Amino acid sequence: MTDKTELAEERTEWAEDRTVLANERTFAAWLHTSMAAIALAVGLKAVFAPTEPTWIAKSVxxxxxxxxxxxxxxxxxxxxxxxxxxxxxxxxxxxxxxFRVITAVMMAGALLVGWLLWAL
Structure with a gap:
């Protein structure tokens, strides 16, 4: 191989490594947004708890x-x-x-929070 070919292959390898790391950061960012949605749900329930009928706040x-x-x-x-x-x-x-375990835990947590919102 020529030096140019070797350098090109090395740059490609680095680019793919950066993409691997970017994929993990993107996954984490999506989960942060997911957690923010859970926090928003809890906040909405807390703010609108006195609202009658209560099912409206719980539904939102x-x-x-x-x-x-x-x-x-x-x-x-x-x-x-x-x-x-x-x-x-x-x-x-x-x-x-x-990835699967983290997602399963997040989804279980979201379902548990949803159940608590309706139970309380």
Missing amino acids: ASVFIAVSIILSTAALRQAIRTNRRLHSFAAKPQPLVV
């Missing part, structure tokens, strides 16, 4: 719980799709099970 809060679950699911799907397309060299991507 539940919309944001659903948004949180949708965001978590979308984050997982996109992270897995991107992870499968990449070939890392120096940066090792998180195993797919890590």
Whole structure:
């Protein structure tokens, strides 16, 4: 191989490693947004708790719980799709099970918060 070819391949490897890391940062950003939706649901329920009938505040809060679950699911799907397309060299991507476990915990937490909003 020529020096130019080797340099080009090295730059490509670095670019793919950066993409692996960017994929993980993007997944984290989606989950942050998901957590913000849960916080918004709790806040709405707290602010509008005195509202009668109570199901109105609970329903609006539940919309944001659903948004949180949708965001978590979308984050997982996109992270897995991107992870499968990449070939890392120096940066090792998180195993797919890590993405799945984190998403499952987030979704379980969102469902638990939703249940608590309706139970209280």
